[in-house]
Amino acid sequence: MPKLVKDGAIIDDTWTRLDKPEGDAAEVNVPAGQVIVPLSVWQAQREQLQARDDIGVWLDSDESAFDLGDDAKQLPLVAVNLPAFMDGRAFSTARLVRERFGFSGELRAVGSFIRDQMCYLSRCGVNAFRFDDETIDLEKAKQSLQDFTEFYQAGVDQQQPLFRRRA
Amino acid sequence: MYIYDQYDHEILRQRVAQFRDQTERYLAGDLSEAEFLPLRLQNGLYVQRLAPMLRINVPYGMLNSTQLRRLARIARDYDKGYCHVSTRQNIQYNWPALEQVPDILAELAEVEMHGTQSSGNCIRNVTSDQFAGVAPDEVVDPRPYCEIIRQWSSFHPEFAFLPRKFKIAVSGSQMDRAAIQVHDIGLQLVKNGAGAIGFKVLVGGGLGRTPVIGSVIREYLPQEHILTYLEAILRVYNLHGRRDNKYKARIKILVRAMGPENFAEAVEKEWEHLKDAPSTLRDEDIVRAKSYFTEPDYATLDDASAQAQLDQQAGENVPFSKWLMRNVRQHRVAGYASVTLSLKPTGIAPGDLTDAQLERIADLAERFSFGEVRTTHEQNVVLADVRKTDLLELWQAAKEAGFATPNIGTLTDIICCPGGDFCSLANAKSIPIAEAIQRQFTDLDYVYDLGDLDLNISGCMNACGHHHVGHIGVLGVDKKGQEFYQVMLGGNAGNEASLAKVLGPAFEAEQMPGVVQNLVNVYLENRTEEELFIDTYNRIGIAPFKERVYAKAS
Numbered sequence: 001m002p003k004l005v006k007d008g009a010i011i012d013d014t015w016t017r018l019d020k021p022e023g024d025a026a027e028v029n030v031p032a033g034q035v036i037v038p039l040s041v042w043q044a045q046r047e048q049l050q051a052r053d054d055i056g057v058w059l060d061s062d063e064s065a066f067d068l069g070d071d072a073k074q075l076p077l078v079a080v081n082l083p084a085f086m087d088g089r090a091f092s093t094a095r096l097v098r099e100r101f102g103f104s105g106e107l108r109a110v111g112s113f114i115r116d117q118m119c120y121l122s123r124c125g126v127n128a129f130r131f132d133d134e135t136i137d138l139e140k141a142k143q144s145l146q147d148f149t150e151f152y153q154a155g156v157d158q159q160q161p162l163f164r165r166r167a
Numbered sequence: 168m169y170i171y172d173q174y175d176h177e178i179l180r181q182r183v184a185q186f187r188d189q190t191e192r193y194l195a196g197d198l199s200e201a202e203f204l205p206l207r208l209q210n211g212l213y214v215q216r217l218a219p220m221l222r223i224n225v226p227y228g229m230l231n232s233t234q235l236r237r238l239a240r241i242a243r244d245y246d247k248g249y250c251h252v253s254t255r256q257n258i259q260y261n262w263p264a265l266e267q268v269p270d271i272l273a274e275l276a277e278v279e280m281h282g283t284q285s286s287g288n289c290i291r292n293v294t295s296d297q298f299a300g301v302a303p304d305e306v307v308d309p310r311p312y313c314e315i316i317r318q319w320s321s322f323h324p325e326f327a328f329l330p331r332k333f334k335i336a337v338s339g340s341q342m343d344r345a346a347i348q349v350h351d352i353g354l355q356l357v358k359n360g361a362g363a364i365g366f367k368v369l370v371g372g373g374l375g376r377t378p379v380i381g382s383v384i385r386e387y388l389p390q391e392h393i394l395t396y397l398e399a400i401l402r403v404y405n406l407h408g409r410r411d412n413k414y415k416a417r418i419k420i421l422v423r424a425m426g427p428e429n430f431a432e433a434v435e436k437e438w439e440h441l442k443d444a445p446s447t448l449r450d451e452d453i454v455r456a457k458s459y460f461t462e463p464d465y466a467t468l469d470d471a472s473a474q475a476q477l478d479q480q481a482g483e484n485v486p487f488s489k490w491l492m493r494n495v496r497q498h499r500v501a502g503y504a505s506v507t508l509s510l511k512p513t514g515i516a517p518g519d520l521t522d523a524q525l526e527r528i529a530d531l532a533e534r535f536s537f538g539e540v541r542t543t544h545e546q547n548v549v550l551a552d553v554r555k556t557d558l559l560e561l562w563q564a565a566k567e568a569g570f571a572t573p574n575i576g577t578l579t580d581i582i583c584c585p586g587g588d589f590c591s592l593a594n595a596k597s598i599p600i601a602e603a604i605q606r607q608f609t610d611l612d613y614v615y616d617l618g619d620l621d622l623n624i625s626g627c628m629n630a631c632g633h634h635h636v637g638h639i640g641v642l643g644v645d646k647k648g649q650e651f652y653q654v655m656l657g658g659n660a661g662n663e664a665s666l667a668k669v670l671g672p673a674f675e676a677e678q679m680p681g682v683v684q685n686l687v688n689v690y691l692e693n694r695t696e697e698e699l700f701i702d703t704y705n706r707i708g709i710a711p712f713k714e715r716v717y718a719k720a721s
Contacts, residue, residue: 064406085202085328086205086288086328087328087410088288088325088326088327088328088329088330088405089405089406089410091324091325091326091327091328091405092325092402092405092406093406095325099440100440114198114202116185116189116202116206117327117328119324120322120324120325120327121324123324123325124324124325147181147185148178148181148182148185148322149177149181150174150177150178150181151178151322151324152178152318152319152321152322152323153318153319153320153322153323153324153394153446154444154445154446155324155325159444159445160445161319161394161445161446162174162318163315163318163448163452163455163456164445164449164452166172166174166455
């Protein structure tokens with residue numbers, strides 16, 4: 001089973017992620033089990049999917065946290081996709097999901113990010129990391145979460161900026 | 168000057184360790200070229216034409232003697248014995264070896280310096296006025312706010328992968344010497360009717376291939392809200408800035424596309440949610456930042472007698488009097504003056520400094536100016552706090568070291584990027600053009616008679632030489648593998664910011680001194696008394712210049 005880093009530990013990834021549909025999102029068959037659906041599928045099938053407790057939603061880099069909005073609160077998992085690691089929109093989206101919409105479940109980074117971004121992503125509220133590239137050494141990658149242990153500015157993980165904490 | 172505490176040292180130590188690991192992974196093949204690129208850029212490391220180039224931040228231009236000596240040692244031990252002052256007040260090395268960059272960064276960290284975010288698509292070094300804290304026209308000292316913003320932007324987790332580079336400048340004086348109208352964000356410190364400090368906020372200015380003057384999106388923002396407001400601007404930009412085309416990715420394009428009013432509205436809407444968050448500055452936070460930028464230990468001096476002595480010395484010594492006229496400025500404290508050391512003698516690349524010169528400046532700073540200097544975006548160095556009674560002695564010492572060329576603000580104080588001699592982006596050389604023009608105007612009295620005249624040269628449209636805001640701007644262009652130079656007129660970087668207009672077809676390198684001479688001649692023939700080049704240009708327009716230059720050139 002594929003692995004991911006969650007809350008600093010390497011665990012099995014028990015979720016399946018559905019690709020964006022080519023055709024009508026309302027027609028997509030969402031299988032049983034833990035499934036992360038694209039935003040369009042969630043929006044099209046919200047009524048049915050809401051009844052389940054094993055549905056997560058993923059936002060692409062050009063999709064807004066506002067499009068999911070308060071729905072986030074009822075989901076166990078939200079994912080933000082980085083189609084290319086230089087596309088930094090997911091960083092803002094993650095913060096908005098956490099801070100604006102009060103999401104407290106698993107916030108997962110998916111896609112083509114690199115381990116050197118994990119520390120920053122975690123400061124934006126991401127607590128799970130699922131690399132598209134399954135050959136990545138997660139033991140080593142995990143160490144990047146410790147690149148910095150002290151920060152100047154506020155983040156999701158540390159709401160008090162350093163200037164308020166200095167002795 | 169800001170002094171690091173254990174937090175700053177720890178953060179920087181972790182940064183150096185992180186980059187050392189990244190460099191090792193890259194060299195071992197574990198990190199691809201594409202992946203390493205933004206990581207090295209965010210530590211100041213470019214790969215250039217002849218070797219890597221390392222850009223070191225000089226926040227708001229301030230350096231002390233210890234730092235200057237360390238920069239000298241790095242130039243000697245890791246480079247070819249010199250460095251370069253850039254138009255963003257930074258220091259650049261042109262020949263470091265990639266493998267040694269982590270060691271250089273470790274050496275810098277020891278003296279509270281770094282290359283953090285000096286390149287890449289992130290918030291760059293915050294720049295300011297080189298006369299901050301000493302200028303007579305200052306309303307509020309910008310440096311404490313620059314430092315607050317520097318800390319906020321350093322390793323900002325949300326804004327390290329923006330659509331494009333992002334530059335902030337802060338000015339606290341009536342006269343803008345930080346070019347805030349041509350920055351992604353320009354902040355003008357102001358006092359409201361009640362005397363409370365705040366910011367006028369400009370967004371979307373910039374040079375590069377689409378030069379734009381910034382728009383005011385807020386006339387007055389109380390100082391305590393600066394960080395949350397910046398956060399709101401950056402978030403709107405990060406989410407909505409174009410990412411499909413790097414030439415259209417700067418915030419100026421977004422502001423234009425949305426319209427400044429709509430952009431301002433989007434920022435205000437975002438800010439509603441961020442306002443009053445813990446990042447709001449308390450009085451004690453501002454007081455703390457200000458405590459690092461208190462006055463040096465000025466003596467109580469008799470200005471009248473110091474000035475009388477100076478006038479006498481100037482009367483007896485013509486070269487000294489010329490230097491006083493061009494390179495020395497009024498200071499707000501009685502008996503003191505600010506001195507600009509010129510890095511523009513003819514024959515030296517503008518802004519270049521050798522290791523020995525760095526050490527000389529460190530010595531001069533200790534002897535004459537409380538051990539501190541400032542770099543300028545015009546690529547010179549300032550000793551901000553010199554006793555008037557010491558000026559003669561300083562002049563003699565500066566002359567000996569090659570820093571006393573009395574040309575500050577004149578035609579030969581050319582702003583010039585490294586150009587095709589060093590930069591892999593450049594379309595044309597720029598340093599030899601600067602030198603040829605300097606050689607055309609060697610008669611100082613003639614140059615003084617021309618008065619203030621900004622001539623800015625860029626080797627490509629990325630505009631590191633700020634050619635759009637030169638009274639005379641020169642842009643290197645490539646035509647079928649040959650280097651040509653486009654001339655522009657009418658740019659201005661100060662309060663009356665304006666963008667230069669293209670004169671006409673480009674010239675060959677050999678023609679450039681003659682072209683500039685023609686432009687100057689048209690000015691001399693048309694000026695009224697007291698009129699500067701830019702004033703004459705604004706009055707008579709581009710046509711007479713164009714006529715003369717192309718009549719002679721054809």
